[in-house]
Amino acid sequence: MTKKVTPYQDSELGKKEQVTQMFDKISGNYDGLNRVISFGIDIKWRKRVVAILKKKKPDMLLDIATGTGDLAINLVDTGAKKIIGLDISPGMLEVGKQKVLDKKLAKTIEMIVGDSENLPFEDNTFDAVTVAFGVRNFETLEKGLAEIRRVLKPKGTFVVLETSVPTKTPYKQGYGLYTKYILPKIGRIFSKDDSAYAYLSKSASVFPHGQEFNNILRKIGFIDVVNKPQTFGVASIYIATK
Numbered sequence: 001m002t003k004k005v006t007p008y009q010d011s012e013l014g015k016k017e018q019v020t021q022m023f024d025k026i027s028g029n030y031d032g033l034n035r036v037i038s039f040g041i042d043i044k045w046r047k048r049v050v051a052i053l054k055k056k057k058p059d060m061l062l063d064i065a066t067g068t069g070d071l072a073i074n075l076v077d078t079g080a081k082k083i084i085g086l087d088i089s090p091g092m093l094e095v096g097k098q099k100v101l102d103k104k105l106a107k108t109i110e111m112i113v114g115d116s117e118n119l120p121f122e123d124n125t126f127d128a129v130t131v132a133f134g135v136r137n138f139e140t141l142e143k144g145l146a147e148i149r150r151v152l153k154p155k156g157t158f159v160v161l162e163t164s165v166p167t168k169t170p171y172k173q174g175y176g177l178y179t180k181y182i183l184p185k186i187g188r189i190f191s192k193d194d195s196a197y198a199y200l201s202k203s204a205s206v207f208p209h210g211q212e213f214n215n216i217l218r219k220i221g222f223i224d225v226v227n228k229p230q231t232f233g234v235a236s237i238y239i240a241t242k
Contacts, residue, residue: 015139016088016115022199023067024091031068031095037183045230046074048237049130049161054078056157058127062086064116064148065134069096071161072109075130086114116144121151128152132161136207145220152242158222159239164209166233175234179205209236 026033034042049071053061059081063072066085075083087093093111100109114120116131116138129148138144148158166172208216213236214225222240229236 015137019137020088020090023087023089027068027089027091027095030092031070034070041231042235045161045235045237046071046132048228048230049132049159050074050077052159052237052239053128053130053157056128058157060126060128062119062121062126062129062151064119064129064131064144065137066096066111067092067132067134069093069099069109069111071130071132072096072111073099073103073105076105076108078128080127081108083109085109085111086116086119087111088113088115117147119147119151123150124153124156125151126153126156128157128159130159130161133163135160135162136203142216142220145217145222149221149242154242156242157239158217158242159237160213161235161237162207162209162213163204164207164229164233164236165205167210168233171232171234176205213238 023030053075054077056078058078061075061078061080061083063069063075063083063085064087066072066087067089069085072083072085085093085096087096090113093113097111100106100111112120116134117140129152131148135141135144152158166175207213210227210229214227217225217238217240222242224241225238226240227236227238
């Protein structure tokens with residue numbers, strides 16, 4: 001049987017191994033490149049996630065696929081006493097740890113290596129869990145979502161910020177051209193690795209979004225599921241409750 005591979009490369013490695021290697025490789029340029037490819041709008045999206053959770057007044061927060069810690073650092077504004085940023089890529093976390101130290105937030109934010117599908121936490125631990133641009137990299141989506149629900153406290157909040165595909169003309173056509181042709185070229189210029197950004201655009205295009213993702217969350221057992229399209233539908237914020 002041929003082992004299923006990701007859009008990143010033709011390899012016998014599993015998706016987790018490929019994603020880890022890919023993000024380790026681009027970790028040094030990831031933040032700057034994110035600002036370029038999103039025209040800086042990703043900053044506004046993260047602030048909206050923070051605003052949603054600030055109203056919930058969480059004490060314990062878990063940020064999965066935290067990467068270099070952008071969202072984890074922003075989540076300090078929720079007033080949470082403890083924030084754990086978890087990621088499968090040691091390279092991304094090293095960048096994030098330095099940012100946390102530079103901002104003198106080490107007492108609040110802890111950065112750890114971990115697998116979203118095998119979370120090293122007890123049941124009912126967190127008031128809220130977030131994932132920004134990471135659920136599409138889960139090797140087994142439903143397993144990762146079930147783990148998230150497990151570690152959430154009853155009535156806890158789950159917020160996902162993820163890319164999505166616009167459905168309306170001309171945004172749909174413009175998005176398709178940008179992600180297929182322009183984004184990989186930007187990746188090649190800035191990170192010398194256009195294959196990584198080709199993977200990111202490909203994974204975004206095939207990932208279930210909108211009502212389809214809402215239905216998956218409900219299937220896992222989440223309630224009060226809503227999604228809020230952002231910037232003509234190029235991203236979405238999903239909110240769900242345990």
